[in-house]
Amino acid sequence: MNISILGTGFMGKKHKAVLEQIPNIQINAEIDSHAESHSKTHFHSLEHFLEEKLHTDLVVVATPNHLHFQHAKTLLENGYNVLIEKPFVFNMEQASALREAAHQNNSHVFLVMQNRFSxxxxxxxxxxxxxxxxxxxxxxxxxxxxxxxxxxxxxxxxxxxxxxxxxxxxxxxxxxxxxxxxxxxxxxxxxxxxxxxxxxxxxxxxxxxxxxxxxxxxxxxxxxxxxxxxxxxxxxxxxxxxxxxxxxxxxxxxxxxxxxxxxxxxxxxxxxxTSNEQNLKEMYLEIFKSLRGEKNNAILLKDGLDLVDLLEKIYS
CATH class of the missing domain: 3.30.360.10 (Dihydrodipicolinate Reductase; domain 2)
Structure with a gap:
């Protein structure tokens, strides 16, 4: 299974380390403006990555918080499945936009809530x-x-x-x-x-x-x-x-x-x-089951809407 990582900062590196522990998983792209090189696996921007039209089963969105929504929406509109780091959106309007983009392009939105597996x-x-x-x-x-x-x-x-x-x-x-x-x-x-x-x-x-x-x-x-x-x-x-x-x-x-x-x-x-890394690994295993069409406990966008609603109430 091919995985791409958008954002190779602190959280991107953490996801990469966990993915490298899972058999039959290949990280086929790392996307970051601070990438040390530009090659078949390193891209300086999301636009360059999209131009290459790489086959990838899942893109991990681990960019700065305010970019999560737009990056996820762009990837969904291009037919990619996405896994979004917290916070996945800032409000219910953004959540609805991601849900619609996923529906229109037959893609999936997964959420990083690894503590549900603790x-x-x-x-x-x-x-x-x-x-x-x-x-x-x-x-x-x-x-x-x-x-x-x-x-x-x-x-x-x-x-x-x-x-x-x-x-x-x-x-x-x-x-x-x-x-x-x-x-x-x-x-x-x-x-x-x-x-x-x-x-x-x-x-x-x-x-x-x-x-x-x-x-x-x-x-x-x-x-x-x-x-x-x-x-x-x-x-x-x-x-x-x-x-x-x-x-x-x-x-x-x-x-x-x-x-x-x-x-x-x-x-x-x-x-x-258990460590945070172990919980992340368990989260990924459930996502991969979902992508293979097997029975799973992957955390989808709909599973995080109660949290988004509560946060929006608090910050409104």
């Missing part, structure tokens, strides 16, 4: 889907991270309001996706405060988001995300307070159950530890 997400999904917790009263989602001058490099697109999108589109989109994917609720925004405490001199976007959400089921959600922590990440944690139990997941890698008391459940759940 043991934490799989465990939470099983607990919630099986109704072991009963009615969920309250969810608290915290992430206290550090992003500073080493991240918001001068003259980079990162931290630029119209190019970056904001911390909920970048650093914390996986956690909001976990909220949408696991709990399958339609959340409205009761309160929001987007503030910059530490990074206002180096970034145009917020470094702290405080949110209160409510689901149609009545579940209340409090969200406290920040990238203003001093020097290094502090924690990521999730608390669930429900009719039939209480659960807290935390730890440096968000893979430790630090409190558990659930009716008719084992005294302790075990969460195996």
């Amino acid at each position: 043991p934490v997400t799989l465990l939470l999904s099983e607990i919630v889907d099986s109704k072991k917790l009963g009615k969920i009263y309250n969810i608290q989602l915290n992430a206290f991270w550090n992003r500073g001058e080493q991240y918001y490099i001068k003259d980079s697109w990162k931290g630029k309001k119209n190019m970056d999108g904001g911390i909920l589109y970048t650093q914390f989109s996986h956690l909001l996706d976990l909220l949408c994917y696991v709990f399958k609720d339609d959340f409205t925004v009761l309160f929001k405060d987007l503030t910059s405490f530490r990074n206002f001199n180096i970034s145009e976007i917020e470094d702290t988001a405080l949110l209160v959400l409510q689901g149609k089921t009545g579940t209340k959600v409090s969200v406290n995300f920040t990238t203003s922590v001093f020097e290094k990440n502090q924690e990521t944690s999730l608390n669930i307070i429900a009719e039939k139990g209480t659960l807290k997941i935390s730890g440096q890698y968000f893979n430790e159950i630090t409190f558990q008391h659930i009716a008719d459940c084992p005294d302790k759940f075990e969460i195996t530890s």
